[in-house]
Amino acid sequence: HMSVVLALVQYFVNNPEELKGTLKVIFQPAEETVTGAEKVIKSGKLPHLDVLYGLHVTPESEVKAKEAQPMLEAAATRTLWLTIRGKAAHAGTPQLGANVIDAFTELNEKLRSIKLKTDLPYSVTTTMVHAGESSNIVPDYGTFAIDFRTRTNELM
Structure with missing residues (x-):
């Protein structure tokens, strides 16, 4: 997860003209224990966001390698x-x-x-x-x- 997001950040550092607006990167702590998102929200430090994209790595048995899908429907x-x-x-x-x-x-x-x-x-x-x-x-x-x-x- 982190390396994908950091690669995205590096892309926009190298190509600032591609970014319209401000990019804010949030790493969710404790994702596997299902407690991190709630802590981030309750911290009050989550800024106003016009758009929020989430990312989760998925096994190849669900989404083929080098492909993505917008969400796992009704997971x-x-x-x-x-x-x-x-x-x-x-x-x-x-x-x-x-x-x-x-x-x-x-x-x-x-x-x-x-x-x-x-x-x-x-x-x-x-x-x-x-x-x-x-x-x-x-x-x-x-x-x-x-x-x-x-x-x-x-x-x-």
Whole structure:
């Protein structure tokens, strides 16, 4: 993202006659955590803009190399936060507990086997796992994040 924007800035530095008006460049912090845009807006430092262009790099499976499209139409995303509760046990006697990692592993394999009948790109991806605090205790509590993405709200 940054190198594309910096290349654009360099182009206008080298070709100032091509620019009608003032170019302002904004880099969004924390884009992947979905918190950066809101922080930029709430900072009060975003100047008045007549036009704002955004950019996001997209895999070649969605937009062919050296091509661009104005937007991903109705791109849909959801994050499922999941908590699993089991029963703690000593690692030497795991049969006395209910291991949330085992439960999540089985669930994750089921999620990975989802195959939708569509030509549109989609994904089901585990993006966060946290379970256990000790290497010798079967964890009885775990939180997991699963990211779902599709091209359309209908497919979501």
